[in-house]
Amino acid sequence: MAAAILVLEDGRTFTGEAYGAEGETFGEAVFNTGMTGYQETLTDPSYHRQVVVMTAPHIGNTGVNDEDQESSRIWVAGYVVRDPARRVSSWRAQRSLDDELRTQGVVGISGIDTRALTRHLRERGAMRVGISSTETDPAALLERVLASGEMAGSELSSEVSTAAAYVVPAHGEKRFTVAALDLGIKTMTPYRMAERGIEVHVLPATATIDDIRAVGPDGLFYSNGPGDPAATTHQIEVLQGALADELPYFGICFGNQLFGRALGFGTFKLKYGHRGINQPVMDRTTGKVEVTAHNHGFAVDAPLEGTTSTPYGEASVSHVCLNDDVVEGLELRAPTGSASEPGRLKGFSVQYHPEAAAGPHDAAYLFDRFVQLMEGTV
Template sequence: MKRRPAILVLEDGRTFRGESYGAVGETFGEAVFNTGMTGYQETLTDPSYHRQVVVQTAPHIGNTGVNTEDDESDRIWVAGYVVRDPARIGSNWRATGELEQRLADEGVVGICGVDTRALTRHLRERGAMRVGISSVTTDAEELLERVRSAPAMVGADLSAEVTTDRPYVVQAEGEQRYVIAALDLGIKRNVPRRLAARGVTTHVLPASSTIEELLATGADAIFFSPGPGDPATAEHPVALAREVLRRRVPLFGICFGSQILGRALGFGTYKLGYGHRGINQPVLDRTTGKVEVTSHNHGFAVQVPGAGADGAVVPNQVIDTEFGGVEVSHVCLNDNVVEGLRALDVPAFTVQYHPEAAAGPRDADYLFDRFVELIEGARSRGADDSGEQHA
């Protein structure tokens, strides 16, 4: 594929020059970096990257081509793509095509041949910021003007742009044990797959769904999915989560879903300096005391009361909320960011990271077992309550 000169300009004026990669054109978004050494196809097709320009810190990208099995949605969602050294030819027995050709086919503008290490260090020091990539102009000042007029991620309400148009069902593998309703705020395909492996049928519904529509599926529990955007704008999902809590229906949320539950419980959210994105993030599970290597993709986090100046959460602290006591169940060991919440008086818990991996380690896969246990516990309590009423 013939390459053209390309330019990348950050909103603070820092400029990188390279060559076009993927589609020729111009694009704008929030510049973020991903530290994964593998899994670029899952990254590109993750809806949580909507309106973000992803910088890969691993220098060699495209080595294994692309295939029809590893996508986490039905399209590439990133606004742009930045790599240092793209593979000339992908080589893998599962490959069905080349990465650069797919980027071009889907109109994804990228740039290669830039110093991604220097770019990543800049973002770590200055924070995630708006960026533009162009292979139709090399005038940095001209592009900078358009970068600074592009919308910021703070205040962005994006779940409606990535959610499913209509409900669909992912059937349980083998005998069906439970049914859940998943609110699609940007769900990845591996979530219902991991649930299906545990005998759970998942009904995936649009982000605009009501509590009545969720429960009409016959759901034993509700799931709030990952997704893009600023959780401070997600008024409908927050109101929906509060209704789920009031009805004491078991609830599990991942990533954006964790931030939604945090807001529903009365906590605030805030934007991280440069976010957590990669498949090598250490998280402490306070329940077991184990440290997990986990997959992350979030630029916002939950702010709980009582956290120290460095963000450190008080050990064993129980926070009083409208729905009873809540504790921080997981913490990132890099920066003390809250990575999970557990309600003590209603059946609800969340994690900020990705137990479904795709791509990434499977240390946190047990959280789907915890979800099933939460459903089983709620069903047992319901049966006990019914028995007491009939006694």
């Protein structure tokens, strides 16, 4: 097996063996704390232009199948594991992870100390990285790393969105119609809505407010996706138009960040982000704590206490991460004359992934809350 090197933009170097496709790749180095669900991680468009380091040491034992894909391809820019499985051990597997990475041209590295690399990223923050099985000189690779693009300031949703609109029909009797803006949507997300009798019209990231109105939706959904929310303007203007139309809104991940910016809040880049399927979050509207799946490097800068008046209603923080108090959800309500009785819910969003692919099912209730929002019962 060919030798490979990994070089971070601060010069830290690791040596290992090529895993997946041989060659060279660049991206932002981030770590994922999930012990399972690597296939869903690899095919999540939110990981576009990121090199994912798996903190779990043993990866690949369940192989790859055609049922667990969250999109049509692998999106990660590179893949870093410590101890790749030598054989596939799942009856559902159709091929090995190594073969899949190689087929799709994803450059990876194995056999390195991923714990040391993760600790380095925790201390220094997410940074650019290069992996190469063709370059033997770390200094030469470092030059190319420093010349590569940064995540901050990058608008990427248009690179991962669908090129044409499509419809996911409701399961059983149709109850509602939802316009879903694809900013990097995962396959399971419209499926979760369809399970609840929602006909989902998935629209490209370039869709206009008129495109949304043409669907005749009962609600608007913004998906997860990659990139810097501060570099996005079009989708924010579209969302503000929808809020002015009083269209019920639900957003996840990138959709939470854009909701925050549409309401007048800022966003900022986290030191190393939240990525994995074991992040504790409190739903402050119920007081319940849920274990959730995350994949975000940016967060909303909003006050944790009280409400903020916006042109569209009263905004507040509905969810918060129990590890670091990062905003994990927002709520928009109609203003009322009484502080003790909040107004009706107009829109909400969360920073994590409630579709449970891969991940726990603790947050599935959010899709029910969206149904209640469109019903006008919350």
